[in-house]
Amino acid sequence: MFTKIEAANYRCLRAVSQTLERFHVVAGPNGSGKSTFARRLFKPTEILSSDTCRGLVSDDENSQPATKDAFELLHFIARKRLAAGKLTVVDATNVQPESRKPLVQLAREFHCLPVAIVLDVPESIAHARNKARPDREFGPHVIRQQASQLHRSLRRLQHEGFRKVHVLRSLEEIEAAVIERQPLWNNLRHEHGPFDIIGDVHGCYDELVELLQQLGYSVGEASGMSPTDAPEPTAPRTGTTCVLRGPEGRKLIFLGDLVDRGPRVPQVLKLVMGAVASGTALCVPGNHDMKLMRKLRGSNVQITHGLAESLEQLAEEPEAFQEQVADFLDGLISHYVLDDGRLVVAHAGMKESMQGRGSSAVRDFALYGETTGETDEFDRPIRYNWAAEYRGSATVVYGHTPVPEPEWLNRTINIDTGCVFGGRLTALRYPENELVSVPARQTYAEPRRPFLEPAEQAPGLSAQQEHDDVLDLADVTGKRLINTRLHASVTVREENATAALEVMSRFAVNPKWLLYLPPTMSPCGTSQLDGLLEHPAEAFAYYRHEGVPRVICEEKHMGSRAVVIVCRDEAAARQRFGIMEEGFGVCYTRTGRRFFDDEPKETEFLSRVRDAINVAGFWDEFQTDWVCL
Template sequence: MTLTIPQLSLVVLIGVSGSGKSTFVRRHFLPTEVLSSDACRALVSDDENDQSATRDAFEVLHFIAAKRLAAGRLTVIDATNVQPEARKPLVELARRWHCLPVAIVLDLPAPLCQARNRERADRAFGPHVIRSQADQLQRALRSLKREGFRHIYRLDSLEAVESAVIERQPLWNDRRGETGPFDLIGDVHGCFEELCALLTQLGYVVEGGEDQPTARHPAGRQAVFLGDLVDRGPKIPAVLRLVMAMTAAGEALCVPGNHEAKLMKWLDGRPVRIGHGLAESIAQLEREPEPWRAAVRAWIDGLVSHYVLDGGDLVVAHAGLAEEYQGRGSGKVRAFALYGETTGETDAFGLPVRWDWAAAYRGRAHVVYGHTPILEPQWVNRTLCIDTGCVFGGRLTALRWPEKELVSVAARQVYYAPV
């Protein structure tokens, strides 16, 4: 059995005493990746079986786990973890550091575990302890998903334990191995003519017209779209066709914008407020066949919140991304990537007041984003916004990476009046 776990995750072993958890983690993980409750008891009391030191031991364990997760290190918890109150702080740790909690359950027969404990002189507890832990484990199996564990693996026999293989999987946003060169493109908002002109200026061969547009770069450069392809502009289906074709052919990457998130709600038939240009998307998409609209919905749903590229030196997200969220996966990470972070206030125009995260940014990676239209892109602490308001009569802008060269084309007209 192959157990696929995210490269950055908190792996929680769950099993009664004697189920072989420590042997399992020694076989599959580095010693530095494993935090053992027994070892932590020994650290604080010089005796790994001193149950009176359990509270202090878990304080140490949680502290070290937090430090590892903050540093982006996979962390494995070796303890019984059969009680919900033992698992709850671990799930909270994973959420705090925006990584996924994984449960590996060793559900072996209680008599086998009892026999193993009888062979260990340091385990002087009766069979009632194992029976109690086994009952708690069975209840845990019914609640792990509800508790927040994203991956759950149950090994219910010696054969399953012996044959288990751990496969570490990079997060979908981890594209550090891709070094470009890239052409990062700001918010398009249905400006198809300007997009074709910008791609042509960047050296791409654009063909096929509005019904079947394609684009490729003869030198192998890759476009990266920073979201908000839809709403407000005049040729939204054509923009979607082009970007979908480029991503399918490996000619481009794309992250979602807040406008794609809102459009997907409409495509799903969910209640949504028709504003900020969504009416234009609806009017244009309603003229398209239903199967194509379903393909658009599936494509948007598959977009990843952000990408870490070029050895970790480049991060792309629609609204930017603070350092603590880069290369991680959680609802909070996705929300920041889509919307940025607001103060909860609104300005004189009724627009949300946004926290200036870029002013406080001190990360190593360069972060390139869009979302908030500006007149002129300027680097701020290794961050750069390249939304220059094409749909509002401004320009459509791209950043060539790693050259850090800005390229832009002027809007042909004002398509949507800005507030």
């Protein structure tokens, strides 16, 4: 959320231009009207008042001995609100740098841009107001001292870390101020797609056009170039040489790194710029794009990693187009949150705690990701695998680091498949989660770190399966609330989770096999008749009382229930379940324990089941490699 403070006075309007972010600090001496100002412009739940916190911890809003505890409480609540992404307004004097420092640190911790709203009213007005309040017993020297401290700080507020500073110097300005609430630029939750998300292009224009055609788009080129699919004469012109038309309702999203290394950088830029200008596409910046922008703006940057090719190709374009490119790249937003928060797109990914935030740290992560500080044998930075720790509910689609094949890991997917290095150009269709790709027509650049060679890992295991081999206790301990697809949410109590963890870790089969555990039917109440545990009449009455109108009765057979999972072969078990060297199936009880203690006997039983399935032609009829019985 960003707010815009306006006042009727023109001079004040110029002084308090737009402010971005969720964290506002109202500062001013006692009696300057901070609380009245905050209550008029913000919701009661958004305001954290130091006086209110004093009252909460001491029953006296003016208790100075309670100040330390009051601000600990204020900072605690602010931390919780900022973590939840809620607009937060701190109502305190905040006239001393040491009182503002922890607030700025909080803003940095939660990737917010703090905004200071200073009420610099004349001392006489503040003193008169305090004199009229019977609960305020300090003299005018207190107001004088606070005002002096505030004035000494005004010029340094931005140096302290405040993104914007708004100073209201009269009662008229304070009373005329209004707050206009608008979403942050990266907040596109109202856009629900469907989307076609395209990985790093790096100047591979021909492959981009081919991929767009596979996705159902048509690309027309003007200025004498041959169109791949000429647009209609009435098609809107965007000021570039490319016109893009797509399937009804769908929108493209480019994940950045449009430039460098590839053979047709200007054509890629014209296509993307035109698509964004016409509303057909969104685009987030990549690190290569930002480096090119800085160079076009006159900055001294190293001409490496394909930048020379981009500059050489752009040199053949008019200077006006180069300026348009610089403006376009400079205006790109670091990442977008879409579809009511279900989808996040960024060039190098985005941690859950940074999604929808607007700090420089967020932008840096979106452009470069995170590294360990070490380098590999190719003298390339070793990237920290943030996706392995990701537990957010949003799907995160990103690129930046080329991979041989896109793989899902904890609701994240990297779709940079290294087209410029001879790999493929890949798109993800959302919400279908369908991957579409085209091969590179040639290898345009050699990567410093080979990526098409498979990584040294167990053959056949996906990134998610390999990650799932190690259990994170935080995922299974404590009280858990699980949202299911077929039923309402299920609450797992902490003591039940602890008991289940012990049983599963000591007695159960490999948890990757446990895709189904049969439910246990709740028995009816114990019979009141002597010598009987249950009686049909009492049982029917019990279920009727519990709201069960119909009961299905069947003969009870002696013995234990069993769940049998059989795969066509061990390769199918590895591909579907991520299990290696444990055979082609398993038979387990309703509690997840192995049904057979004798391994040869289990293998013989599973082989007979698989033979029967083979004879019945089950695999071909149902187009599957595994079955659960």
